[in-house]
Amino acid sequence: MLNLIGNYSLIFALLISLILIIYCFIKFKSKKNLDFNLIVIIFLQFTLISLSFFTLVFAFINSDFSNLAVYNNSHTSKPLFYKISGTWGNHEGSLLLWLMVLSLFSLFFLFKTKKLLSSFRVLTIFFQQIIIVGFLFFIIFTSNPFQLILPTPIEGLGLNPILQDPVLAIHPPILYLGYVGSSIIFSSSLAALTCNYVNKDWAADIKNWSLISWIFLTIGIMLGSIWAYYELGWGGFWFWDSVENVSLMPWLCLTALLHSSSVLEKRSILQSWTIILALCTFILSMSGTFLVRSGILNSVHTFANDPERGVFVLIFLIILVLISLILYFKFNHSETTSKSFFLSKETAIIINNWFIMYFLSVVLVGTIYPIFLEIITEAKISVGPPYFNQLIVPFLIPFLILMALGSKLDWIKNKKLKLNIKKLTLLILSILISFYIVRNLNIKILYLTVLISAALYLFFTTIIDLKNKKLKWSQKISHLAFSILILSIILNSVFSEELSVNMKAGEQKIILNKTINFEKITKQEIDNYTSLIAEIEINQDNKKIKFYPELRFYKVSETITSEADIKTNLFNDNLLVVNYLKDTDYLNIRYQKKPFMMLIWLSAVMLALGGLIGLRDKLK
């Protein structure tokens, strides 16, 4: 019964979409004012889609195994929280969530932009509905979450305890809010382009949507990293994996867009560039999701799909891209030139965008190059962390310094030229001093010194800027957060320590200046696995830490997982993970010291907070 409601709600929503597209187009052409009817119809569509989504949630909660998606992904013994999160933990359900967010943003947009040009608003809804139609077709005809399975099975298949993790449950919806939020940016840009509405008012509005999308993406990416760090236990939190890169690219684009739309808002220049950024953000979001889910990019996130589904999405994507291309070239007008001086905030933001686009291109090329190479030449290569680090880190040095200097420049022309040169001299002086201090130099140490100096310089500058009344709080907090983030990441990678040794219970070994005491093993049978907890003490300079890392032996799937014991405090993390060595009593023990991890997470939260403050300021 519920399945039918869910399915037919979607079909009705599709009909509404098609009606809306025609309706909006006619309204736009006739240049009449916006009817009250439009808001009502959009609200109706949102209600239908939400209804559909919630019937799916109920199906999961009630373990209604007549629904194929529930059967494949749920189990009666799952705790309620994970039953609910199972709704979006599969391909079909997650698409339904995407759809709900898409229509939510439609509604939200209509409510929040009442003061803007009517024809622009109608056209935005028009483009947004085109996206919604694409999704509705895709869901209803190829990825329907309301397929039936008869006779109704008694139990479901979805009991993988590894997937029952709180962070893993909320990480997707938050990321989706980020990805899908950029859809309204896309629609709004195309509408503004067509209506010749790319001006201050539009820029002020697009900034709000960009902030919302950006905040969610920041938190979403952070949650993904946190999960990887605590779950995998390898001590790493960023692996330049395809899926991570795919979430980073729209984030970079949005960061550039936030800055560029500020310029457009204040000075009415950079219209074309802002439009390009806005369109690229959504295209990157969608392309990225497509690449990962279709299996073209290997990842754990690949939902097992038929290639035919992938073709559908690819065609849909190409249509959107071509629409953007054609509209851009048709409606883009020549830039208005405003008089700006070289040393100004405008230039600083242009340079900021320049660097961010470079970082984006490195991530993009690194991620999709192997695909192109394999198709064209059949050669298969890996593009791993060394590539990204080698291309990004050298450019970070000038980026950080320029950010420290440039974020305080005035609009149009910066008055206090001499003060900036003084600060630059300060920096060069400090680097020269540290150069003399470091006696045993090799290239790597010098390079690191410069990098850390640049990060420190940015950090000090942003701290001092807190007192600057000319700057907005959102900027001050976000920039400070960013400087702490970069500094923590650099220091974390430089100062991490690690040792690896094979020991058996009862042994004690001394490595470097640490004593490792493998005291005992406790064996326990739990549910569907055997748990082996090792009690290991690490003693360094009379500071003792006791760890209880665990090995789990799952009988049915014959897999072994290792749960690291991670001791976190504000300035340092101590990790211990053990690994099973076949045929011996020995366990491989790996101890790591990871400084500043907590600061990395906190600064990411602070970054999002800065965005939130910016949003609050704008909505006042």
Place this chain on the structure above:
Amino acid sequence: MKIRLSFIFLFCLILFVAFVFYKSLFDDKNYAPKNINNKIENISIKEFYTDKNFYLKNLFEEETLMAINIWASWCIPCRQEHRYINKLSEIDNLKLVGLNYKDKKNSAQMFLRELGNPFDIILTDTDGTKSIFLGAYGVPETLILDRELKIIKKYIGPINSDIVNEIKTIIK
């Protein structure tokens, strides 16, 4: 609308990218390294019972082809495929070499006593490094080599009756 050069360029670029993505959707994800036709160096490996070193090329007598089966007593798929390895010993003109991978001598001998020993000769790779010379990923794997130690065929994972038939055909 003036059709500008940059528009045409971008349009073609988009079609090119779409084409590459389309093709990669249907691409076979199983990666078969090009070294299928590679030659293996004539390395020497210890014999299982006597600990004497043998060079791979010297193992050939009159046979034209050699099958090396990498196995271990702790490997469960190896147990399941062993009856098919036994069938390989029935094939003429094929030298059947077993390579015992990272195993304990007692456990390996028990495995053979239980499931049969079809091998003409058994070699041992206690630390797994010799298997890397064969380009192996783990157990079980079976390689078919010619007298020049060129890899004719590589089977990753346990073999079955179809593969036994395939090998029979290759021999002819």
Place this chain on the structure above:
Amino acid sequence: MKLLKLIFFLLFFIFYLNNVYGENSKVDEISKNLRCLICQGQSIYDSQSEFALSVKTLISKKLEKGDSERDIYDFLKSKYGDWIVYKPDFNKYTLVLWIFPLLLFLFGGFLIVRKVFIKGNKI
């Protein structure tokens, strides 16, 4: 005063750096750059699988024999293909990979210079 604070912090970190920053063993360095082919996204260094352990043993044996890092990478690539090494080589296949972002950066710089200096904006 600010200069003094900056110098103090820099000194502290440089000395800390000198004390803590140690050399990784060569085996570790090489295995960090290798992909564990049977694992889900782990390097040989991180992985404790049989394959990874064998590779690590092989690396130390080859280093003892006197092979260079380059030799070891070439050997493993000849057995398992280029994709076992994380850092892409610099050859005719990967020229575009390494050069393209840099070219793009220069192109962007060119556009900016044109916009800021030439298109009617003055210093």
